[in-house]
Amino acid sequence: MEYKIALIPGDGIGPEIVREARKVLDAVCSKYGHKFIYSEVLLGGASIDVHGVPLTEEAVETAKASDAVLMGSIGGDAKTSPWYKLEPSRRPEAGLLAIRKALNLFANLRPAYLYQELKAACPLKEEVIGEGFDMIIVRELTGGLYFGERKTVEENGIKTAVDTLSYNENEIRRIAVKAFDIAMKRKKKVTSVDKANVLDSSRLWRKVVEEVAKDYPEVTLEHMLVDNCAMQLVHNPGQFDVILTENMFGDILSDEASMVTGSIGMLSSASLNDTKFGLYEPSHGSAPDIAGQNKANPIATILSAAMMLRYSLDLDREADAVEAAVQKVLTEGYRTGDIMSEGCRPVGTAEMGDLIAAA
Ligand code: NAI
Ligand code: MG
Numbered sequence: 001m002e003y004k005i006a007l008i009p010g011d012g013i014g015p016e017i018v019r020e021a022r023k024v025l026d027a028v029c030s031k032y033g034h035k036f037i038y039s040e041v042l043l044g045g046a047s048i049d050v051h052g053v054p055l056t057e058e059a060v061e062t063a064k065a066s067d068a069v070l071m072g073s074i075g076g077d078a079k080t081s082p083w084y085k086l087e088p089s090r091r092p093e094a095g096l097l098a099i100r101k102a103l104n105l106f107a108n109l110r111p112a113y114l115y116q117e118l119k120a121a122c123p124l125k126e127e128v129i130g131e132g133f134d135m136i137i138v139r140e141l142t143g144g145l146y147f148g149e150r151k152t153v154e155e156n157g158i159k160t161a162v163d164t165l166s167y168n169e170n171e172i173r174r175i176a177v178k179a180f181d182i183a184m185k186r187k188k189k190v191t192s193v194d195k196a197n198v199l200d201s202s203r204l205w206r207k208v209v210e211e212v213a214k215d216y217p218e219v220t221l222e223h224m225l226v227d228n229c230a231m232q233l234v235h236n237p238g239q240f241d242v243i244l245t246e247n248m249f250g251d252i253l254s255d256e257a258s259m260v261t262g263s264i265g266m267l268s269s270a271s272l273n274d275t276k277f278g279l280y281e282p283s284h285g286s287a288p289d290i291a292g293q294n295k296a297n298p299i300a301t302i303l304s305a306a307m308m309l310r311y312s313l314d315l316d317r318e319a320d321a322v323e324a325a326v327q328k329v330l331t332e333g334y335r336t337g338d339i340m341s342e343g344c345r346p347v348g349t350a351e352m353g354d355l356i357a358a359a
Contacts (some may be wrong), residue, residue, distance in 0.1 A: 001310040002035045004311055005274040006066040011092060011356045012286025013296035013349075014072025017037035019174070020353025021070060021305040027357040028309070028318050039066065043099060044074025044092035044286075045083045054095025058201055063279075066207070068312035069103075070305055071281040076114070098139070105271035105279055107178045108139040108250065112237075112267070117330045121262030124234060135240035137257055138179040138184070139250025139331035141271060143171045144201070146247050146254055167246065169208050176212040179244035181221055186312070188239035189220045193249055203245065226253070233257055242327045246357045258283055265297030265338040268304035270311060278306040278312045294348035298337040299326055302356055325359035 007022065009015035022038070029036055041059045054074075063069050075092045083092055114122055114132045124127060148164030176192075183190050194202035194207045206223055213221040224232070226249045232239065233256050245253060245262045258267050267283040274296050282300030292295055303326060310319035329352070335344040338351055347355065 001313075002037065003042070003068075004037050004039070004043045004066040005070040005308075006063045007038050008041045008071035008308045009046065009141060010042045010043055010072040010074040010286060011076055011258065012073060012288045014046075014074065014286055014292040016072075016292070016294070016349050017282065017296055017298040017301040018070065018072040018350060020356075021301040023188075023353045023357040024302050024322055025305055028315075028322065031321070032315075032318055034315070034318075037149045041069070041309060043071070043095045045076050045081065046074075048083055048086070048092065053090060055098045055102075056090050059125075060099060063099065063103060067275075068277060069279040070301075070308055071279060072285050072301060073282060073284065073286040075286045075288075081288070084305050091173040100271060103271075103277070103279060104142070104273040106140060106142040106274070107175055107272040108141040108254075109136055109182070109270040109272065109311070110139065110258065110267070111136040111303075111307075112254075112261050114237075114261055115266070115327070115330055118263050118266070118339055120260075121339065122260065123262055124237070124260055128235065128237070130236075130238050133237040133240065133260075135186075135237065135243060135257065136182060137243045137245070137250055138175065138182060139254055140167075140171065140175040140246045142247075143167050143252075144247035146251075165201050165248075166201070167204060168205065172205050172208040173212060176209045176244060178272060179242050180212060180216040183198070183219045183242045184216065185316070187241040187252075188218055189222075191222050191224050191229070191240055193224050193243055193245040193253065195226050196251075197225060202309060209244065230256060233260060242277075242338070264300075265336065265337050266299050266303070268300050268307050269308045270304065272311065276312050276314070276343060278308065280308040280312075294350055295337050296349045297338050298349050298353050299336075301355075302326060302353070322356075325356045328359045329355045 009018045045075040113134045145165040149161045152161045196202040264284045269283045274325040306319045306322040333344045
């Protein structure tokens, strides 16, 4: 099959890690007989340097005309980069927020998977890790507290700040459907996280999630309060498959879940809208401290490309093959600096990409 993929190399280590992901995608094409047609899109600092703005209308149009977008990372060193002398709305990050909005990406997927080979980096105790864990957090990304009305008022010399948390049924339903669809491709369990003992928005959340669950009889649904979920992530992470939650809870829990894996260079992510379309990127930033030195770990980006194959292109077999290749190379002992441990074989960004593409 033929697919159109927009590539956003971005800033810092972005171009290096996207190059390696492309090597792996090329290997997928030659093995399975697909054709990927790439178009390169400028975003963030790279776009500022050429066009003076972090995102152009043309870039959005190119992304929209593609089946999926694969991105490296954007941004520079806030202390030294000239991009941060610009006003906030013209800085690299503004481009990322703008493209997410333009593409209506309301579902944010963040897997947290523990490789047995990297267990030493996991901050949890052996008895907590058990057989390991493999979960994915499905976070609502365009509603809730971060997008509600906010204001600060002053009365009798005392300031009061107000943020508004609201969700309507449609917003809840579409993210719940995403979570259940994903569960169907995994272990068929959804843990919906809320604060229904206190919040009205959470009570509506629970009701709508239960309605959606009726369409997925094979999927087991459980509800969990957010404070309990925060504890369970470090107490028994192996119990989770898909965690479905609203914007702010998901922001906090996904960072917590990524830390329990212990390796930032390994974590992929996806942001989806209500079609098959998605934007795929590593969870980490542009690491300006190691940019251009062949030191960055490309695996988070390669695994993001695997998510793209699975969720936007429906190429499950190909996604499995990429994930298995990453596993094989780790089992053989190859490591970039961020995941290095004693007795392993040190490699740079490009060698890691070559090894995974070959596998
Ligand atoms: P960062 O994630 O870029 O780096 C944190 C630390 O992890 C650094 O020591 C870095 O060298 C290391 N690291 C990150 N990715 C790595 C990889 N693949 N392999 C090996 N080591 C890796 O976070 P930081 O330093 O806070 O931000 C740097 C820039 O990235 C800033 O401009 C920030 O705004 C931007 N950023 C962009 C994101 C995006 O594009 N979605 C997300 C987060 C930050
Ligand atoms: Mg966060």
